[in-house]
Amino acid sequence: MTTAPDDQFAADVDLDTALRHPLDPLDGDEIARAARIIAAAFAQDEEVRYERIELLEPAKDVVRAWTPGARVERRARFSFYRRGRIGVTEGVLSLDKGAVEESRDLPEARPMIMLEEFLEIEACVKAHPDFIAACRRRGIENIDLVCVDPWSAGEFGVPGEEGKRLSHTFCWVRTRADENFYAHPIEGVNAVVDVDNMVVIRVDDYYRDREPLKVPMTESNYDARFFDRFQEPGKPLDIIQKDGPSFTVEGRKLSWMGWDVRVGFNGREGLVLHQVGYTQDGERRPVMHRASLAEMVVPYGSPDNAHHRKNVFDIGEYGLGKLANSLTLGCDCLGAIRYMDAWVNGVDGTPVKIENAICIHEEDFGLGWKHWDFRTDATEVRRMRRLVISSISTVGNYEYASYWYLYQHGMIEFEMKATGIINTVGCEPGKPSKYGVEVLPGVQGQIHQHLFCARLDMEVDGPQNSVVECNVVVPPMGEGNPYGNAFYEEQTVLKTEKQARRTIDPSTMRYWKVVNPNVRNAVGKPTAYKLEPMSAVTAFTNPESPSGKRGGFIYNHLWVTPFHPDERYPAGEYVNQCEGGQGLPAWTAADRPVENADVVLWHVFGLHHPVRPEDFPVQPVVTCGFKLMPSGFFDRNPMIDLPPAKNKASCCV
Structure with a gap:
């Protein structure tokens, strides 16, 4: 859909906006204005929840042609969802015109798990009677000390999970306030939450029909408040640039x-x-x-x-x-x-x-x-x-x-x-599974x-580049390699996407170069940068x-x-x-x-x-x-003409 421009949402043309670079991220005022434009176009009687409001980066030719002081229309990508309804609506709006320019509904898409939903999911799980019962089977009576992490659920075809936006949770418990709960995993208890409606649809207890693993209670803390003494620190190592930075x-x-x-x-x-x-x-x-x-x-x-x-x-x-x-x-x-x-x-x-x-x-x-x-x-x-x-x-x-x-x-x-x-899980003491380390x-x-x-x-x-794969070739011993020392690099242009689906090969010291076949260096070769896969x-x-x-x-x-x-x-x-x-x-x-x-x-x-x-x-x-x-981008070592310098702050000890 598109909406008619509305002057109440149009941007004021001020000096700062006019001087802004086309690639500058949206600032707070622009995000707020975009949200108002979206709400006016779509909110109606339903709550709109905003997944994304971000700069729509202008086309490359627009960016390259831009000069300081020139004005480029500020546009934003957006996506939102509605509480209790599956799907995402995404689109583009003009901040300058105050209007939605295009949008489309994606009924099968799920938005991210939002930061604001983390604690909502935790509270929802901790209030569920099946979860409370599973904790009590493990000797946990104070549910306030339980911590629930909202993991994404993936797509595993589990009956009852269809058509919902989910979080599949894992849980731990503290021994006391602010203590490191990851030392105390509650193994085998996982709640599945319908995030849009914020309801628990299922609590899985993998020890329902057998004795559950005991929750390990040995503390292992990192917060400085839990340490009575510290190891001897090193002496101060200060970085001082009395003349300021070079950038x-x-x-x-x-x-x-x-x-x-x-x-x-x-x-x-x-x-x-x-x-x-x-x-x-x-x-x-x-x-x-x-x-x-x-x-x-x-x-x-x-x-x-x-x-x-x-x-x-x-x-x-x-x-x-x-x-x-x-x-x-x-x-x-x-x-x-x-x-x-x-x-x-x-x-x-x-x-x-x-x-x-x-x-x-x-x-x-x-x-x-x-x-x-x-x-x-x-x-x-x-x-x-x-x-x-x-x-x-x-x-x-x-x-x-x-x-x-x-x-x-x-x-x-x-x-x-x-x-x-690290993400921790429970095991019998001294008997970790083969998939982990105690x-x-x-x-x-x-x-x-x-x-x-x-x-x-x-x-x-420049914009026209090619990708070249580089592999070492070792000729067989014999004619052309009588001493067995010969090896050289062979370069192959990757011409299509399927040919360019590549994996490393340590046996040939494989790497890739991005070359500009239209620009030559001092020795007549294409200028290039190499990707070193470390x-x-x-x-x-x-x-x-x-x-x-x-x-x-x-x-x-x-x-x-x-x-x-x-x-x-x-x-x-x-x-x-x-x-x-x-x-x-x-x-x-x-x-x-x-x-x-x-x-x-x-x-x-x-x-x-x-x-x-x-x-x-x-x-x-x-x-x-x-x-x-x-890799051939420069004609020589670009550091060669750095002036000699000796650090005067260094000393012998």
Whole structure:
């Protein structure tokens, strides 16, 4: 549907709005205005609950043609649902005109589980008599100490679950206020909640006909309030930049050491980079139009009790952006810090400000390059630094810390730092199942994986790029390789989507390059950036399983598609309780050409996590990620002309 423009919702044209960049995220006023436009068009007598209100990013040609001071119409994507009714309505509205421009109903789609619903689900479960009875069978009388986590339910064809938006829950209990409840799993009790109507449809007690596992009661805390003494800390390690940082910030544009990038944010993906480019000798050269973490899935390996349902899509089913932390100076980031706030919508349409959602700072990164000439005894050495753009989100028990790094030598790196608390389950003390490791007596952590997919809308020296696969070839010994030392790299252009469904191969040291066949470097080769797959993981979920069908993107480490504005998420737009088959597997079935085209790379990487006792009560950071390295993009080492410098604050001890 479309609605007629309404002046009461139209934007006032002020100086700040006129100077806003087309890719700047919606601010609080714009989110509030969008919610009013949606409510006027759709609310009527039913409660509208807002899943998403975010910037509709303008077409690439509009963004490229934009000049400071020019005005570009501000438009928003939206999706909402109604309490008690299945389905989603999505659409586009004009903030300038105050009108809905297009919309459509998706009766089979389920929205995300919203942050505001977390505690509602918990309260609903804790009030149900069957749940209370199951807890009492395990010796739990004080239900106030019980904690219920609202996991997404997936799609498993369970009778009675059809046609509902669900949460499948897991539960624990505290021994006292604020104590770490994950040390005390209530094993085998799972409530299934109809989230739209906020009613429990079923409580599964897997020990209904047998003696339940005892709830382990050994405490294992991490909050400083529970410690009487601490280990001896290190001496202060201060990062001081008395002259300030080397980066500059103008609005959402960040510039540093030749690099410039626009920093975006939305409720689903969280941190987004736009228009990443490098200026050399006065010429700005584009590298990427857009980069984000577009999806992740966490499959668990246990088929016991209800644990087969643990296969959560933390981005598509919850939203990293909406669950972003407000970062703290001197803790989450060190040094000379610049923060950026973020705005997301609440379920009632009100704008929610996440202060300090994004942290920007510099880090020393050690040796940049060095050489000693043994003939002249002369040494040249340069240190390297990197620019860090980061955001941290908490999804239930886990923390996901996303870091984008820009380096002086032209490299771009993404690193995911995973921490938080492992998902715990019960076991007989000393007898964990083969699918887990005991971390406390009667408490086990199950084997699982964290599989991420980065969406990289490449633009190496312009919009027309190709993707090349590089493999090492070893000729057989004999003629042409008489000494057995020969090996070389063979490069193959990936011409279509199906050909570009690729996995890593350590036996050939496989990697991929994004080349611009229309731009040549000083030695006549196409300019390029290489994708270095540092953290490829083999997915063990069966592709034909319910979970495998929903997460079909995880079975290749690389996908390449021609750019399409509506192809944004590798598992599809609406992941929650979908049957699967959507997203990358469906799009690439068309086998569209991707040679010398506007291409998007989708890189799948992750963490394989057989749990250790050292991962509890809070897991030390573990990391994964990938690198985008210049490969013929520059004609020489771009750090070679850094001036010699010696740090005067260093001293001998």
